[in-house]
Amino acid sequence: MLKITKFFSILVVLLLSLNCNSQGIGVGINTSDPKSTLDINGNLSVKVVTIPIASGDTSIQSISDGVYISVNPQVNDQEFRLPAAGSVPGRIYFIRNISTLTARLTTSGGVFFTRFGDTFSGATDLYMYSTTFSSDPMFVLKNSWRNISLISDGTNWTVFN
Structure with missing residues (x-):
């Protein structure tokens, strides 16, 4: 029973993450309303x-x-x-x-x-x-x-x- 519950938990997490990605939700750094896949409200440093x-x-x-x-x-x-x-x-x-x-x-x-x-x-x-x-x-x-x-x-x- 534990294996089936663990399997369904992992499946739910995977489906939710796929659903989030398909909606085009962006990642915001220092912003709560990202307008792009990566939206940085601040400075960016590069190598x-x-x-x-x-x-x-x-x-x-x-x-x-x-x-x-x-x-x-x-x-x-x-x-x-x-x-x-x-x-x-x-x-x-x-x-x-x-x-x-x-x-x-x-x-x-x-x-x-x-x-x-x-x-x-x-x-x-x-x-x-x-x-x-x-x-x-x-x-x-x-x-x-x-x-x-x-x-x-x-x-x-x-x-x-």
């Missing part, structure tokens, strides 16, 4: 990672952890590789190059697309640099690829600058 590279190390560096990532190339065009976009749908990265050298961002699957369809749209490499050849500070700001944001659409990476 910050600096990819440690030994001085003189020029090997490919994999990006697999963190959300806000600092890359520090030791040579021009040092490669930093994102995971395949298909393996991490919806993942968001904020990446900044903290070096004066150019960082080469690649992916193990998919390509890079920008929201504006820049010349590298559909490319497998993205070079993170800042243009310093202009005396116009607005030109440098508009054409800087020192800081970028990327979102996986499940197939490719969309780049926002």
Whole structure:
């Protein structure tokens, strides 16, 4: 009798949880009336990672952890590789190059697309640099690829600058 009662208790809990999920009830943090699946009424902190590279190390560096990532190339065009976009749908990265050298961002699957369809749209490499050849500070700001944001659409990476 105890086994049957335990079975029905577990079944009721499972059915109730399925019912709650099917109604689209959200989780609210610091709010009693969530408007989304996750509704945060407050600040959000994300994991910050600096990819440690030994001085003189020029090997490919994999990006697999963190959300806000600092890359520090030791040579021009040092490669930093994102995971395949298909393996991490919806993942968001904020990446900044903290070096004066150019960082080469690649992916193990998919390509890079920008929201504006820049010349590298559909490319497998993205070079993170800042243009310093202009005396116009607005030109440098508009054409800087020192800081970028990327979102996986499940197939490719969309780049926002």
